[in-house]
């Protein structure tokens with residue numbers, strides 16, 4: 001199994017000098033370079049070590065509950081007019097894909113002898129996943145969160161505290177995710193000797209985008225084997241929502257070399273891309289640097305980083321992972337966007353056809369299914385990344401349905 005994981009990981013594309021095409025890199029302060037260099041070395045060694053993957057695989061099986069199911073959604077299929085299979089990351093412990101990455105980075109932190117975990121979080125989902133693995137590994141954990149988000153996501157703050165983490169409300173800037181990320185980087189510089197910075201998506205400086213994609217590739221590796229087993233062939237398309245891009249990157253990476261498999265990433269169009277209130281970074285942003293790497297970013301007319309907007313807190317990020325930028329430029333992945341209203345309608349459609357309440361992030365992928373079904377035809381096979389469950393969004397959904 002772990003030998004198999006090692007070989008499968010080795011077959012995934014590696015960044016060249018820390019970059020995917022022109023994107024990625026290490027745009028960080030000089031003081032951070034030693035920490036990043038140490039991490040890169042440790043990751044390279046772990047990635048090529050069957051013992052590392054044995055430890056990760058065992059935790060993913062026993063603690064997370066993997067492999068997650070690939071479920072053939074017959075009533076949703078009839079509704080959209082294609083053969084739709086759902087990759088059920090919502091069934092993982094903690095209810096989403098983020099735990100896959102956190103387990104892997106926690107195992108790496110322990111190998112590196114780091115005694116303390118820090119992380120940034122926006123919606124709180126990554127903070128909860130990090131606090132979860134910190135409890136599991138018996139490590140102290142500090143989470144940076146914009147003061148605005150601490151208020152908006154009170155339930156997740158309570159979860160993190162119950163799990164034993166310390167939550168810092170960041171008062172600088174717009175008091176949201178990007179300020180929390182800056183503060184976490186500052187902590188890392190100051191405490192680099194004993195601290196591991198656990199980034200939650202395929203963003204940040206090299207090697208994070210590479211490492212997180214490899215750790216999340218368990219989604220695509222399993223789905224590929226499961227569809228070959230269940231349908232006897234590769235799918236015609238894979239669809240996933242894109243915030244920072246980790247669940248999409250993890251699903252897509254093992255299919256990149258399969259030219260016949262269309263890959264579709266779905267960003268948040270918020271209130272509509274034309275309104276300026278959206279999070280469609282690849283669709284409407286431009287090339288720039290954010291949080292240590294070069295990729296697409298959302299900017300204001302004056303060049304400053306713009307405020308992203310989406311009904312789903314997990315997609316509400318003005319950047320996107322550098323490998324997605326490369327996939328976009330290569331034309332390998334097609335990126336589309338769906339609005340808040342379209343996502344809400346899709347959430348309801350999945351609930352009514354399959355009895356599954358998905359996260360609002362995930363609902364953006366469901367909302368793109370009609371378009372993808374039209375492209376692959378009625379006998380076409382589509383795999384959808386069902387990134388998370390909807391419990392956390394029920395208040396938001398209920399409020400929107402009343403207005």
Ligand SMILES: *Cc1c(COP(=O)(O)O)cnc(C)c1O
Nearest residue numbers: 243244245246247314361387388
């Ligand atoms: C955080 C989150 C996302 C967005 O993050 P990615 O890195 O783009 O995957 C999507 N879905 C769910 C359920 C999430 O919690």
